[in-house]
Amino acid sequence: MSGGLDLVSLGVIVAGALVLLSALAAVVRIVRGPSILDRLIATDVLISCLMLGLGVEMVMNGHTRTIPLLVALAATAMFGTIAVARYVTKQDRAERERLEREQAERNAAEAAALSAQEGEGA
């Protein structure tokens, strides 16, 4: 029996370390971005890491008291994601169009400068 208990403790330690690693990676991705969608996906991963961590803790301490928390998280975690995903569309498209416009203006200015230079040379 004691060997079996050690097996479970070993699994808890390994799983806890891996979940922690994943949570840290998600935090790094939230900080680095680059777009809001990447941050949204990383937040989802952070929530699932939280749920996995709660489960691992339940196995570690041998109780089932946080199962209601898991139910609530599983039922409501999608609302934030859907809300942000609805609004990311317009904002990001406007941002991209602004960047493209600026790039086109810069290209036109460069072309004008180049043609002026050629005119001087000739």
Next chain:
Amino acid sequence: MSLDLILDALTALCLVLAGALSALAGIGLLRYPDALSRLHAATKPQILGLAFVLAAIALHDRHWTTLLALAPVLLFQVLTTPISGHMVGRAGYRTGNYSRDLLVADELVDDIDRADTGRPDTGRPDTGRPES
């Protein structure tokens, strides 16, 4: 080799598999190049990793009532995760948060073209041949 030992070994195996899926999601988040690839990596622990952890809890606790309490967790997760994943993927496609050279096929662009040119939707895949 008692039953307790087998169940404990299964518990440890489920925990390690769940942790491995979670770590894979984290590595995928860090190393994949665009949002849609990251979405692919990120959705793995949300269903299968959670299922492994719930199995570990049930195997560790060994009560039928615990199994009954765990069932709604997986049910809600299976219902809600595809919706949020779909919404993120849709927003990612529409805002161009992906690199085109990584795509193998883009079936949606055919439908968008058809909608833009005003041709009626035949409900069949576009074969590229003119309609007879």
